[in-house]
Amino acid sequence: MTTEEIQKSVLRLLGTVAPEADLSSIKPNIPFRDQLDLDSMDFLNFVIAMHKEFKVEIPEADYARVATLNGCSAYIESHLPTSAR
């Protein structure tokens, strides 16, 4: 998957967690939670959705690394199963 494809998928997943959010204005280097009305339950649901989508398990210790759009794509790219790259 390309970075662009991953980011597109990430935004789609974010849209399922926060359906009211305006995802077109997401700034890629600003934490989602600073831009959207997300709480810890939303973020957990987002992590679960990413796990299902990319088959990548994100431990709690790594939550800070997937807090932004660019962070998400970098993390997913580096942890994607070989068969999915």
Next chain:
Amino acid sequence: MAQFLMPHLGADMTEGKLLVWRKKPGDHVTRGEIIADVETDKADIEVEVFTSGVIEKFLVEPGTQVPVGTPLAIIRTEGEPALKAEPPAQPGPALPGPAVVISKPPVAAPAPTVTPASATGAAPAPVDSHRLHISPVARKLAAEVGIDPTSITPSGPGGRITREDVERASKAKAAAASLPPRLTVVSAPTAAPPPSVTPTAVAAPKAAAGDRAARMRQTIAAAMARSKREIPHYYLSTTIDMKSALDWLAQENLKRPVEARILYGVLLVKAVALALREIPELNAVWEGTMPVTKPEIHVGVAVSLRGGGLVAPAIHNTDKKSLGELMKDFRDLVQRTRAGTLRSSEISDPTITVTSLGEEGVEGVFGIIYPPQVALVGFGKVQQRPWVVDGGGLAVRPLIHATLSGDHRVTDGHRGGLFLNAVERWLQQPEKL
């Protein structure tokens, strides 16, 4: 026969709008089954039935706004004979005590009628008023407003009629009396078969989001103003070292699949529930002139809504569930709260409320008690701060500020302090939560 009433879903609810029937007359229903959807000012609620039996008759049609306590349907309980078929309308002089039928908004289906229970002949059997389980205040109020106590559906423990029950009955009576412009006098009940309503055929339009938000603000305002007016609050706070709890949780979550991970807020809720076992007078509701301690612990968790406002539905039997079960229930509750698919018991059953504003960056929460509850527990954010640890040294620890808002009519600071102390103690032994 049993009456299925417009439920009372919290102190801020005085009326509700029936949105849809999920059953039809003749259907068998089981206690706890959802049979209708009701729109309140705060949310659309799935309403459960508290009697098993067969739906004999609908009294209110979808789209109708009625006061809390208004009979919505008649349910024939197990073993009871069906109501006798009503005679067909006869021309001639009007019958004494004519039935009243509320005119209906246009709907695609044959329009059912809304008939006060007294006109159906299905009112509860007379009860010896001297054996009524009714508080003196409620009895006096009933006499003042001219309501026969035997006609009031009790909501108190052991079937006790409370002051609130009388107030609801009074409002229902007043509302019925204020309907003349919409009433049509009919000569007699008809023998027409019950309307064959299907949920999709008779679903009423829901409130627009803007209207709902404005009404929610109004109802929250009314409930909070009532709370501050009637409840003498006292406030206590303490700072809790969360290191043990968070360290344990981090290890626990490593063992769990991602979808079963637990949020630390669930530990707070469970600690509150277990502390309530030790100080049960905080797990109570105020009824009439006295508090009634509840045997079950149903912690209400404050959930903020996307468009503003909040709802605090109950996690039933909070103290008896494992952390995994609580997390599962909490997750489900948050999703359904925001989707507008809560159940009536989840709204009406909380015995205390827990609210956390830590994610908003708040250090301490001094909340307003949600009547008829008698306590509210608030948590702020977890902050890394210097803390004197065992042995007298300083260490940086994750600290959280816990507060108790208590009803001084029910408890004093001494018991409230013991409660907060118990919450802290439970959080120091997370493996036992």
